[in-house]
Amino acid sequence: MLDDIFSVVRQRWGSSSPERDDSKKPDIPKDLMFKCPRCGTVSFSEDFNLNGKVCPSCNYHSRLSARERLDITIDKGSLQEFDKEMVSKNPINFPDYEAKQQALRARTGLKDAVITGTAKIRNKEIVIIVMDSHFLMASMGSVVGEKITRAFEYATEHKLPVIAFTASGGARMQEGIVSLMQMAKTSGAVARHSEAGLLYITVMTDPTTGGVTASFASLGDIIIAEPKVLIGFAGRRVIEGTIRQKLPDEFQSAEFMLENGFVDMIVERKKMRRTLAHLLALHEQKGGAFDE
Amino acid sequence: MSDTPASKRLDIIRMKGRPTVNDYIPQIFDDFFEMHGDRLYGDDGAIKGGVAYFKGVPVTVIAQVKGRDLEENKASNFGMPHPEGYRKALRLAKQAEKFHRPVICLIDTAGAFCGVEAEQRGQGEAIARDIMEFMTLKTPIISIILGEGGSGGALALGVCDELAMLENAIYSVISPRGFASLLWKDASREKEAADIMKITAEDLVSLKVCDHIIPEPAEGAHTDAEATAAAISEYIFGALQRKFQKGLDELLNERYNKFRAIGEFTV
Ligand SMILES: [Zn+2]
Numbered sequence: 001m002l003d004d005i006f007s008v009v010r011q012r013w014g015s016s017s018p019e020r021d022d023s024k025k026p027d028i029p030k031d032l033m034f035k036c037p038r039c040g041t042v043s044f045s046e047d048f049n050l051n052g053k054v055c056p057s058c059n060y061h062s063r064l065s066a067r068e069r070l071d072i073t074i075d076k077g078s079l080q081e082f083d084k085e086m087v088s089k090n091p092i093n094f095p096d097y098e099a100k101q102q103a104l105r106a107r108t109g110l111k112d113a114v115i116t117g118t119a120k121i122r123n124k125e126i127v128i129i130v131m132d133s134h135f136l137m138a139s140m141g142s143v144v145g146e147k148i149t150r151a152f153e154y155a156t157e158h159k160l161p162v163i164a165f166t167a168s169g170g171a172r173m174q175e176g177i178v179s180l181m182q183m184a185k186t187s188g189a190v191a192r193h194s195e196a197g198l199l200y201i202t203v204m205t206d207p208t209t210g211g212v213t214a215s216f217a218s219l220g221d222i223i224i225a226e227p228k229v230l231i232g233f234a235g236r237r238v239i240e241g242t243i244r245q246k247l248p249d250e251f252q253s254a255e256f257m258l259e260n261g262f263v264d265m266i267v268e269r270k271k272m273r274r275t276l277a278h279l280l281a282l283h284e285q286k287g288g289a290f291d292e
Numbered sequence: 293m294s295d296t297p298a299s300k301r302l303d304i305i306r307m308k309g310r311p312t313v314n315d316y317i318p319q320i321f322d323d324f325f326e327m328h329g330d331r332l333y334g335d336d337g338a339i340k341g342g343v344a345y346f347k348g349v350p351v352t353v354i355a356q357v358k359g360r361d362l363e364e365n366k367a368s369n370f371g372m373p374h375p376e377g378y379r380k381a382l383r384l385a386k387q388a389e390k391f392h393r394p395v396i397c398l399i400d401t402a403g404a405f406c407g408v409e410a411e412q413r414g415q416g417e418a419i420a421r422d423i424m425e426f427m428t429l430k431t432p433i434i435s436i437i438l439g440e441g442g443s444g445g446a447l448a449l450g451v452c453d454e455l456a457m458l459e460n461a462i463y464s465v466i467s468p469r470g471f472a473s474l475l476w477k478d479a480s481r482e483k484e485a486a487d488i489m490k491i492t493a494e495d496l497v498s499l500k501v502c503d504h505i506i507p508e509p510a511e512g513a514h515t516d517a518e519a520t521a522a523a524i525s526e527y528i529f530g531a532l533q534r535k536f537q538k539g540l541d542e543l544l545n546e547r548y549n550k551f552r553a554i555g556e557f558t559v
Pocket of ligand 1: 040
């Protein structure tokens, strides 16, 4: 199902791909300019950054690091991070997997592709999950699966809502079947959280694909997406190979998912924190009676 | 047979004449009544579902259909389900829960279908929903991989109390072909990929994903479909006996913990 998803993502979003080996060529424009993968518009990085990493021309909401996301989402200093030191082993003895992880850790400052913890949004306590596509395209391996599962278990035990910012190229090939099983593990934890009557909000960010789409990302009570981001199950190139024709640009976009009924709302980055705070407040109040 | 490399098993499970669910269902179950449709969009020929007796006990059967010839394959989309197939599976599983019937899932797919309409109708959501709902379904679920267990499209029917595999079956996060094209940009190196991916029944037992291996006749299931069906029946009989002994809470906790325990990391 995930055939080629990484290469598709890389091909399509190449200019901002962290997987690219920067040492090969001097990439001068990359730092100074941002070329939008959706519309091709080139803008000065400074303007682009001031605009919250949103394309000024087409409103494509580009990728943030997990730290950047936390900065604009939660109350300052409110994060109590879980499992900071957790790292993957090499369950199927995949060649060079440890070395690759180590190099990425050094480059990104991340231990793996997700940050979890408790935090506050306008003083409301939540469990937050933020995936970071700069680490192996936020593919789901043992650490992503375990940290997300623990986050949901903590939320269930402490009766807290969960907000998950999803981003993923899908399964982590280097962990083989163990990666696939994280879909079941995380979804099981979501099920228990849901059965306890607790709120789970998914925010789909660029790109939410593959096994993450086919598990916890699609299971939110409320599913929000950022504008113009890529959301889908199968890789575009795989589908193009099957139907032997090119797919339109809007295929597998947030807007496409909204139109087909798989996303509740598309929310701009600058309104996200406000929107989440409102939804949290609404769910804090139990319905069924008016004030006297 | 247990030292047969994955690449060789790939040949065996692709052998023309390897039995499919269309061979097995009549041999394993009595009075199979097929049920159609997801009540939302349509009926998917890639997943066959219905009710039947297994040794006198009513069960729900949900099976992925690989065709035995072109005609059957056209009807079953070569065993690659669309979202409506996964939603039919969920409908039948919920029906089984209501009537306290165990669910027997027979898995045989290269993967969920990758296409424009599959995306429009929410392939990801359909699979996610099956996985989540199966995790808490209040009746025993036994899953058996007959040939190919391809990725999320297989896992959607693979959340269960016990997972068994036929001796030559494989279960993988991505097809060996997809893996090879990803890793080496060369899909033709799929055999090489198969041998490093850890996808055989023995590999999966050691990774605690698979619970039982069902033996096949010496040269493979295609040489004796009847004997293979008998081996599958024997396994199902034992598995149901094991699960019937458990209380519901115990069953569901064990199911949760079976998947909860998979993952290798240090803290
Ligand atoms: Zn743009």
